[in-house]
Amino acid sequence: xxxxLDSLPSAFTDRILCCxxxxxxxxxxxxxxxVTGWYFERVVFPGQRLIFEAPLxxxxxIHSGMMASAILSDRIPCLRLQVQEVISxxxxxxxxxxDQQIEQANDGxxxxxxxxxxxxxx
Numbered sequence: 560x561x562x563x564l565d566s567l568p569s570a571f572t573d574r575i576l577c578c579x580x581x582x583x584x585x586x587x588x589x590x591x592x593x594v595t596g597w598y599f600e601r602v603v604f605p606g607q608r609l610i611f612e613a614p615l616x617x618x619x620x621i622h623s624g625m626m627a628s629a630i631l632s633d634r635i636p637c638l639r640l641q642v643q644e645v646i647s648x649x650x651x652x653x654x655x656x657x658d659q660q661i662e663q664a665n666d667g668x669x670x671x672x673x674x675x676x677x678x679x680x681x
Contacts, residue, residue, distance in 0.1 A: 566612075567597060567613065568597060573614060573615040573616075574612050574615070575615055575638065575641045575642075576641065576642045577610070577612070577613055577641055578608055578610050578640055578642050579608070579609045579611075580606075580609075581603040581605055581606065581609075583623060584605050585605060585623060587603045588600060588601070588602055588603070588621075588622040588623075589601050589609055589619055589621055590619070590620045591617045591618065591637070593616075593617060594613075594614055597614075599613070610642070615637070616637075617637045618634050618635065618636055618637065619634070619635045619636075620633070620634055621633040621635065
């Protein structure tokens with residue numbers, strides 16, 4: 560489930576999409592506190608991926624330990640957590656073939672034929 564809480568104000572134009580993964584065996588708290596007028600804090604469970612949007616120059620703080628005695632264990636520039644959008648040749652070729660199949664199926668038809676995403680559940 561995607562949660563959008565405390566979304567980044569529209570005044571921040573240099574925003575990047577970031578991903579942090581908790582590889583520790585314990586719960587962590589991720590915070591961004593170096594952005595004026597915006598505060599970001601999320602609990603990240605072991606193995607969980609945190610996807611968030613942040614200003615280009617922001618820093619993600621990782622706090623570990625028990626909530627009452629959490630210590631700052633890492634500071635990661637969000638630029639290092641930036642998600643890179645990569646489109647592989649295979650995905651591009653698949654999309655092209657799928658488009659061709661739809662065009663062939665619709666040859667002479669007025670309404671497009673939509674491909675089903677899920678057809679049956681056992």
